[in-house]
Amino acid sequence: MKVSLIFVFVILIFLMGSFCVYKYQLDYPNYFPAVKYDFSRNPLDENTIQLGRKLFYDPILSADQSISCASCHSPFNAFAHTDHSLSHGIQDQIGQRNAPALFNLAWHESFMWDGAINHLDVQALAPISHSKEMASSIQDVITRLNSSSEYRELFFKTYHDSLISSERILKSLAQFQLTLISANSRYDSVRQGKVEFNLQERNGYHLFIKHCNSCHTEPLFTNHQFKSNGLSVDTTLNDYGRWNITKMPSDSLLFKVPSLRNLSYTYPYMHDGRFNKISQVIDHYSNGIDRSVNLSKELNNPILLSSNEKVDLISFLLTLNDKAFVFNPKHQFPKKIN
Amino acid sequence: MKFVTVILFLFVNFNIVLSQDKTKAVSFNASINGEKLQLDYNYAFGDDSISFSNLKFYISDIKFYRDEEFIGSIGKKNFLIDFSQPLTQLILLDSISNVHYNRIEFNLGTDSLDNVSGAMSGDLDPIHGMYWTWQSGYINFKLEGSSKVCPSRNHEFNFHIGGYLYPFTSMQRLVFEVNQSSDLSFNLDLSKLISIHHLQNEYNIMSPSEKSLLFSKRIVDCINLSK
Numbered sequence: 001m002k003v004s005l006i007f008v009f010v011i012l013i014f015l016m017g018s019f020c021v022y023k024y025q026l027d028y029p030n031y032f033p034a035v036k037y038d039f040s041r042n043p044l045d046e047n048t049i050q051l052g053r054k055l056f057y058d059p060i061l062s063a064d065q066s067i068s069c070a071s072c073h074s075p076f077n078a079f080a081h082t083d084h085s086l087s088h089g090i091q092d093q094i095g096q097r098n099a100p101a102l103f104n105l106a107w108h109e110s111f112m113w114d115g116a117i118n119h120l121d122v123q124a125l126a127p128i129s130h131s132k133e134m135a136s137s138i139q140d141v142i143t144r145l146n147s148s149s150e151y152r153e154l155f156f157k158t159y160h161d162s163l164i165s166s167e168r169i170l171k172s173l174a175q176f177q178l179t180l181i182s183a184n185s186r187y188d189s190v191r192q193g194k195v196e197f198n199l200q201e202r203n204g205y206h207l208f209i210k211h212c213n214s215c216h217t218e219p220l221f222t223n224h225q226f227k228s229n230g231l232s233v234d235t236t237l238n239d240y241g242r243w244n245i246t247k248m249p250s251d252s253l254l255f256k257v258p259s260l261r262n263l264s265y266t267y268p269y270m271h272d273g274r275f276n277k278i279s280q281v282i283d284h285y286s287n288g289i290d291r292s293v294n295l296s297k298e299l300n301n302p303i304l305l306s307s308n309e310k311v312d313l314i315s316f317l318l319t320l321n322d323k324a325f326v327f328n329p330k331h332q333f334p335k336k337i338n
Numbered sequence: 339m340k341f342v343t344v345i346l347f348l349f350v351n352f353n354i355v356l357s358q359d360k361t362k363a364v365s366f367n368a369s370i371n372g373e374k375l376q377l378d379y380n381y382a383f384g385d386d387s388i389s390f391s392n393l394k395f396y397i398s399d400i401k402f403y404r405d406e407e408f409i410g411s412i413g414k415k416n417f418l419i420d421f422s423q424p425l426t427q428l429i430l431l432d433s434i435s436n437v438h439y440n441r442i443e444f445n446l447g448t449d450s451l452d453n454v455s456g457a458m459s460g461d462l463d464p465i466h467g468m469y470w471t472w473q474s475g476y477i478n479f480k481l482e483g484s485s486k487v488c489p490s491r492n493h494e495f496n497f498h499i500g501g502y503l504y505p506f507t508s509m510q511r512l513v514f515e516v517n518q519s520s521d522l523s524f525n526l527d528l529s530k531l532i533s534i535h536h537l538q539n540e541y542n543i544m545s546p547s548e549k550s551l552l553f554s555k556r557i558v559d560c561i562n563l564s565k
Contacts, residue, residue, distance in 0.1 A: 038456075041455070041456060042456070116472060116473035116474065117473065117474045118453070118454050118474035118475075119454060119455065119456040119457075119474060120456070121456030121457035122456060122457055122464070122469070122474055125464055125469065125471040126471050126472055126473075128471070129471035129472070130471070130472065138464050138465055139465050142465065165459060165463070166457065166459075166463055166464050166465050167457045167458060167459045167463065170456075170457035170464075171456075171457050174456075174457075245473060245503075246503070247506075247547060247548075
């Protein structure tokens with residue numbers, strides 16, 4: 001009896017040990033809200049994350065093997081794209097929208113500027129299949145990966161058999177992207193009581209709370225809703241945002257509120273990349289809002305800012321830059337994995 | 339006591355064996371001008387001709403009832419019926435064969451839960467070409483082909499009917515009173531679906547909309563239980 005108890009105990013210890021090794025814990029501050037991603041359907045695991053990271057940086061996903069996810073989502077731009085206002089894909093084709101930054105995706109309820117995609121796992125199907133992005137298909141990606149002995153090995157290592165399926169490709173890409181967490185900005189240090197805002201930043205913070213926080217809600221700096229911030233339609237694109245998906249007039253020209261973390265790395269701004277500088281964005285909110293469009297009610301009252309206040313607001317926004325995130329080597333091109 | 343149980347057990351088992359000649363499969367077929375559909379074959383259609391290159395749809399959540407009482411369902415939830423792979427047109431009813439029922443219900447399409455649950459495998463694997471890539475959600479019903487009457491490129495028509503979001507929820511529930519003494523065979527009458535559907539005006543429905551919603555309802559009217 002005693003022997004068997006000891007045996008059970010040893011087994012338990014062993015199991016706990018293996019959990020510590022294999023279970024990957026997402027690290028984020030306690031003032032962040034609860035995550036939205038359902039990790040129970042895709043539990044994080046170090047090998048799967050590394051497989052996803054390799055896929056993210058590998059042009060093998062595109063038809064002519066020239067474009068990777070990182071071509072448009074560069075780690076040094078907080079995974080946005082800064083050379084062009086509109087994204088730039090296979091054979092130099094120009095897309096319809098500005099590539100958004102990728103971080104804190106576990107808190108998103110929908111993806112793309114118009115929320116066309118409802119789950120991170122299936123998001124990658126869009127760029128893989130888009131004729132102006134990677135111009136391939138998930139079937140072709142499976143075929144290409146299957147012909148690579150390196151990938152067959154990696155899938156074996158991750159899943160304990162070498163089957164390369166769309167579910168595995170998509171879920172591993174999602175896992176890598178879920179680890180992209182930005183929570184180490186100066187703002188975060190202030191939240192954690194490690195440092196204090198200077199006078200300018202504190203003034204800027206108060207202006208931010210008054211004018212911007214209703215949509216760009218802290219600590220993620222987005223409420224993840226669809227809103228109009230009064231941009232007039234670019235008639236060369238005629239992009240009506242959320243309306244494209246729901247066809248409801250009340251959704252015309254609504255776009256997903258982007259996070260304001262890492263703005264110094266993610267220019268140009270807005271869904272069509274129409275602004276290159278933060279100061280242009282502030283000018284838009286203070287005197288450029290087009291009130292003839294379907295403007296969201298949070299912006300009904302004009303935002304009056306003196307030039308000093310504009311400077312203060314910008315100095316607060318700069319505290320949202322997260323250098324530790326942008327230069328985190330764990331997120332960059334994988335030199336070699338095994 | 340034990341003896342009685344054994345007898346009972348034998349009796350029950352015997353009964354199951356006896357009743358095993360009951361419905362064993364549900365099959366889905368399609369017809370055009372009263373003939374069985376053959377993909378990539380040119381059918382005369384009035385003065386014109388029409389050919390179908392692709393017909394695929396999802397059947398989900400098959401349930402059996404006796405009057406109002408729920409009798410059983412099949413272990414698997416989603417079936418992709420793909421006319422280029424005839425084996426998929428047959429759904430075997432292993433778990434249901436020996437119970438009495440007089441009504442079958444199923445969905446044409448996938449339900450909203452399966453449309454928001456991320457990457458899936460099996461019949462819901464996106465490799466089957468039934469997942470929209472530029473937006474989320476399954477194409478519930480795909481009919482493609484060509485006809486001279488279509489003013490489109492290569493005279494092609496494409497009906498990709500789907501959408502899980504209100505108000506364009508295209509999944510439809512079908513209910514049939516059945517006589518369980520035979521296999522259940524359902525037929526989709528394409529002449530009816532396409533003739534009411536004026537091809538020269540409407541040949542492309544590729545996203546959830548009012549049109550796709552109406553189309554999904556029309557499909558239901560074109561599915562019959564073969565006698």
